Amino acid sequence: MSKSIVAGQEAIRIKKPDARVEAAARRRGRQRRERVIKGGLFFAALISVAATVTIIAVLLSESIGFFRTVPLTDFFTDTLWTPLFADPHYGILPLLAGTLVTSGVGLLVAIPLGTVAAIYLSEFSSSRLREVMKPVLELLGAVPTVVYGYFALVVVTPSLQLLWPDLPGFNMLGPGIVIGIMIMPFVISLSEDAMRAVPMVLREGSYAMGATRLQTAWRVVVPAATSGIVAAYVLGISRAVGETMVVAIAAGQNPNLTWNPLEPAATITAYIVQVALGDLPHGSIGYQSIFAAGLVLAVMTFAFNILGHIMRKRFREVY
Amino acid sequence: MSAQSSPHPHASIARRKIAEALFKVLGLCSLAIAVGTLVLLFGALLFEGITRIDWQFLMSYPSRHAAQAGILSAWVGSTLIMLVTAVVGIPLGVAAAIYLEEYARKTWMTELIEVTVTNLAGVPSIIYGLLALGLFVYIMGLGESILVAGLTLALLTLPVVIVTTREAIRAIPVEIREAAYALGATKWQTLTHHVLPYSVAGILTGIILALSRAIGETAPLVTIGALTFIAFLPPAPVTTHPPYLSFDWLLSPFTVMPIQMFGWVSRPGEDFIGNAAAAGVLLVGMTLTMNGVAIYLRYRMRKQVSW
Numbered sequence: 001m002s003k004s005i006v007a008g009q010e011a012i013r014i015k016k017p018d019a020r021v022e023a024a025a026r027r028r029g030r031q032r033r034e035r036v037i038k039g040g041l042f043f044a045a046l047i048s049v050a051a052t053v054t055i056i057a058v059l060l061s062e063s064i065g066f067f068r069t070v071p072l073t074d075f076f077t078d079t080l081w082t083p084l085f086a087d088p089h090y091g092i093l094p095l096l097a098g099t100l101v102t103s104g105v106g107l108l109v110a111i112p113l114g115t116v117a118a119i120y121l122s123e124f125s126s127s128r129l130r131e132v133m134k135p136v137l138e139l140l141g142a143v144p145t146v147v148y149g150y151f152a153l154v155v156v157t158p159s160l161q162l163l164w165p166d167l168p169g170f171n172m173l174g175p176g177i178v179i180g181i182m183i184m185p186f187v188i189s190l191s192e193d194a195m196r197a198v199p200m201v202l203r204e205g206s207y208a209m210g211a212t213r214l215q216t217a218w219r220v221v222v223p224a225a226t227s228g229i230v231a232a233y234v235l236g237i238s239r240a241v242g243e244t245m246v247v248a249i250a251a252g253q254n255p256n257l258t259w260n261p262l263e264p265a266a267t268i269t270a271y272i273v274q275v276a277l278g279d280l281p282h283g284s285i286g287y288q289s290i291f292a293a294g295l296v297l298a299v300m301t302f303a304f305n306i307l308g309h310i311m312r313k314r315f316r317e318v319y
Numbered sequence: 320m321s322a323q324s325s326p327h328p329h330a331s332i333a334r335r336k337i338a339e340a341l342f343k344v345l346g347l348c349s350l351a352i353a354v355g356t357l358v359l360l361f362g363a364l365l366f367e368g369i370t371r372i373d374w375q376f377l378m379s380y381p382s383r384h385a386a387q388a389g390i391l392s393a394w395v396g397s398t399l400i401m402l403v404t405a406v407v408g409i410p411l412g413v414a415a416a417i418y419l420e421e422y423a424r425k426t427w428m429t430e431l432i433e434v435t436v437t438n439l440a441g442v443p444s445i446i447y448g449l450l451a452l453g454l455f456v457y458i459m460g461l462g463e464s465i466l467v468a469g470l471t472l473a474l475l476t477l478p479v480v481i482v483t484t485r486e487a488i489r490a491i492p493v494e495i496r497e498a499a500y501a502l503g504a505t506k507w508q509t510l511t512h513h514v515l516p517y518s519v520a521g522i523l524t525g526i527i528l529a530l531s532r533a534i535g536e537t538a539p540l541v542t543i544g545a546l547t548f549i550a551f552l553p554p555a556p557v558t559t560h561p562p563y564l565s566f567d568w569l570l571s572p573f574t575v576m577p578i579q580m581f582g583w584v585s586r587p588g589e590d591f592i593g594n595a596a597a598a599g600v601l602l603v604g605m606t607l608t609m610n611g612v613a614i615y616l617r618y619r620m621r622k623q624v625s626w
Contacts, residue, residue, distance in 0.1 A: 030505055037507050038422055044414035045423070045432050048481070051474055052435040055446060058453035113349040120346025133350055135614045140357050142528075142610045144535025146577040147360070147599045150584050154592060155363045181356050188353075214339045235441060242443020244538035245577075249584050269445050269538070276448070276542040282457055290542075294449040298442070305441040309434065 059298055062291035066090075069285060075292070081255040081271070083289040090289070092296055094255035098172065098265035099297075102247050103240035105176025105261050106183060110236055113180070114187030115229065121188065122195040123217040134189070141185035149249030152178040157250060170252035170264035178250070179243050187236045190312075194228020195221050231311035238304035242297060244269035268293045361603060368596030376597060380550040381579065385590035390598055392549040393579035396465065397534060399553060399568060400575060403469020404476065404533050409526055411473070412480025419481070420488045421510060440478035447475045448542030456543055463544030465553060466569040471539050476529035483528060487521025488514060520620045524613045531609035535602060537577040545578040576602050 067075070070090040078091025121130050157174035161167045198221050206216040222229065252264025253274050266274065272290045280286045379389025415436075423429040451471040461467045491514050499509040515522075553571035576598055583595035 034505050034507055038418075041414045041418035041422060044411050045418040047411055047415065047474075048435040048439055048477065049432055051439060051450070051477070054454055055442065055450045058450050059446075062449075062453050113352060116342075116345050117349040117353065120343070120350065124343055124346060136354055136357065138614065139607055139610055140353055142531060142535075142606050143357075143360065144537070144577055144602055144606060146535070146537040146581050146584070147364070147603055150580070150595055150599055151360050151363065153584060154367070154596075155359065181353070184353055212335045212339050214342050215335065238441050239443075242445065244443065244445045245581065248538075249581065269443065272445055272449070273538060273541050276452075276544070291449060291453070294446055298446050301441060301443055301446075302438060305438045306434070308441070309437050 055298065059291055059295045062288055063295050065283070066285065066288035066292040070292075079257050084275075084286050088285070092268075092293065094257040095266060095268045095271050095293060096296070097257050097259060098247070098251065098255070098267040099241055099269070101172045101259060101261050101265065102176045102179060102243075102251060102267055103237065105173060106179030106240040106243075107233070107237060109177050109180025110184045110187050110240075111233055114184045114232075114236070115191060117184070118188045118191040118195060118229075118232075119217050119222065122192045123213060123221060137185040137188055141182070143182075145182070145243065145245040146249070148178050148182055149175075149245045149247075152246050152250035164262060167262055168252075168264055170250060171262055172247075172251050172265055173261040175246045175250040176261055178246050179240050182243070182246070183236045183239045186239060187232050190232035190235060191225070191229040194225040194232065194312075197228065198224045227311045227314050231308045234304050234308035234311065238301045238308065241304070242269065242301050244273060248273040268297045364596050364599045364603060366596075367593055368598075368600045371593045371597035372600060376594075381548050381574075381582075385594055388583075388591070388594055390576060390579055390601070392552060393574050393576045393598070394601075395552055396549070396573040397575040399465050399556075400468045400472060400573065401530055401534060403466060403569070404472040405526075405530060407470060408473030408476050408480060408529065408533075412477050412525075412529070413484050413522060415477070416481045416484035416488065417510065417515075420485045421506070421514070436478050436481055439474075440482065443538075444475055444536055445538040445542065447471055448539030450474070451539060451543045462570060463572060464570045465573045467543050468540055468545065468573055468575070471543060472533040472536060475536065475539060476533050479529040479532060480525050483525025484518075484522050487518040487525065490521065491517050520616055524616045524620075527609050527613040527616075531606045531613070534575075534609075535577055535606050537581055540575060540578055541581070544572075546572060546574050548582070549574045 074090055075092055077093075078089050079093055080089035080091050081094045082089045121133060125133070152175045153169075156178055157167070157169060157171060160171075160174055167173070202220050202224060203216050206220045211219070247267045248270040251267060251270060253266050253270065254264065255271065256263060256265035258265060271293055275286055275290045375387075376389045377394070378391050379387060380391055381393075382388040415432075419429070419432065419436075423432070448471065451467055451474075455461045455467040455470055456463060461470075495513050495517070496509050499513050504512065549572060553568035553573065554565060556565060556568055580595050580598035580602060583591040583598065
C-alpha cells in the first residue's frame, strides 16, 4: 500500500506520469506484499511443528527431575505405584496394566462391531441408510467424554452388575465397553473409507465369477483394503489408550496391577487427572510424576499415530 | 471352489444365501448398537436431569446443597474460553490450511508440517493439558486462567480447523484460480476474492466442529487447574468508565460446564447425580446442536454447488 503512495508522489513531482515506472513500482509493491503474506501463512503452519516439539520438550524437561530420583529399572520393574505415600514406589506397571486392560476391552468391542458395521455400510447398505448413518455416527463421536464417563458409571456398570452381582461400582469392564462404543464411529469411518477406495472392477470381477456379496466383501474388498483397515485399528488403539475422563470417572483411582477387567484400577490418564485435581507444588516429585506418566502415554500414542499415518498413506497410493 | 466339489450346487447356493442374510443381520445389529447407545445415553441423561433444569439452575453458583447448586459460573466460563479459543485458533488454523493447500511446495518442511498436524490430531487431550501446565502456567507464568484454558483448547482444535479448511479449499476447482490469474490477479487476490468466499461454508463447518469439540473437553482443563467450586464471575469485559473495555477476565480463575459435571459425578452419594445429568443434558444438547448445524451446512453445500 505504502509503495503505491510513493509511486503517486513521484508521479506528481515529475508532472508527466511515466506509466512504465509507475507500473513497475506497483508490481514491486505487490510482490513484496505477496511475500509478506506467504511468510505469515508459513508461520501459522509452523505452529503445528512448534506444538509437537514443545510437547516433547516439556514432557522431557519436567520428567528429567523425576528420572534423577527414580532409576529407569525401578520405573519399569517395580510393581507398585505409590508416589504420594510415605513409602514411595514408582513402578509404572500397575498404571500401564490399567491402561492396557481398559483399552483392550474397548478394542474387543470396537474392532468386531466397527469392522462388521463398516463392511455393511460400504458393501451392503442402501445409499439412503448410509446417508443417515454417517451423520448419526458422527454425533456418537461428538458426545463429550465426560458424558460417556457418566454413562459408564451410572448406566453401564449397574447394568453389568445384574450379570455379575459382585462387580464393584468402579471396575475396568464398564468403562472399557464405553470406550469401545466411543471409538467405534472412528474405526467405522476410517475403515469404510479404505473399503470404498477399492476399485469397482475388483468387485465386478468377483461377481462375474459367481461370488456373492459377502464372499466379495470378505475375500476381495477386505484383503485389498487391509492396510487402511489396520490403520483404522491402530489409530483406534491410540484413542483408547489416551482416553481420560471415562476411566477417571468409572474405573477407580487406585493403581492395581491386575489383568482382570472386573476389578477397579487406575490408568495412566486417570492418575494424571487425580494428581492434577489436588494441588501439588511445582517441582515436587508428585508434580514431576504426572509428566513421567504423560511421557509414557505420549510415546505410546505417537508411535501408534505415526504407524497409522504410514499405513493410511500406503493404501492411498496403491490405487 | 467348494461349489465345484459339492455334489449339490443348489445346497451350496442356499448355504451362501443364508450366510449373506446372517451377515446383513449382524451388520444391522452393530449399527443398532451404535444408535441404541446414543438414544440410551440421551434418555438416561434426560430421565435423571430434566427436572433439575430451570432458571434457578442456570443462574446459581455451585453449592454444597445439591438442590441449590447451579451452573452460572460454568457456562460463563465456557463462553469466555470459547471466545479466546475462537479468536486465537480460527485465524491460525485457517492461515495454516491456506499455506498448506495453496502455497506449500513438496519439500521436507511441508512433509514435516503435514506429519505433525496428523500427529497432533491424535495426541490425547490430556497431553495438551500437560503441555499447557508446563508451558503456559509455569514457564510463561500466565497462571491457571481463562487465557491459558483458551490457548490450550485453541491448540487442541487446531488440527480440526486445518484439516476441514483444507478440504473446503481443495474442493474449489483449479479453473477458478486459473481464470483469476489470467486476468492478472495475484495469488492473494485470487484467494481473498475467489477461493475463500466460495469455500466459506466448508470452513465454517470446520470451525463449528472444532468449537463443539472444545466445549466438551475436560481432561486438559483439569490439569491446568480448573476448579469445580467457583462462586463468583470473572470481571466483566465491559466497564462503565473509560476505556470501557477490560481484559482482567483473561487472568481470572475459571470453571467450565464439563468440569462442573465431572465435579458432580465424582462426588460420593446420590444427591449430585441429578445435577450432573442436568449439566450433561445441556452439554450434549449444545454439542449435538453444533454438530447438527455443521452436518446440515455440509449437506446443503453438497446439494447446491456443482462446479
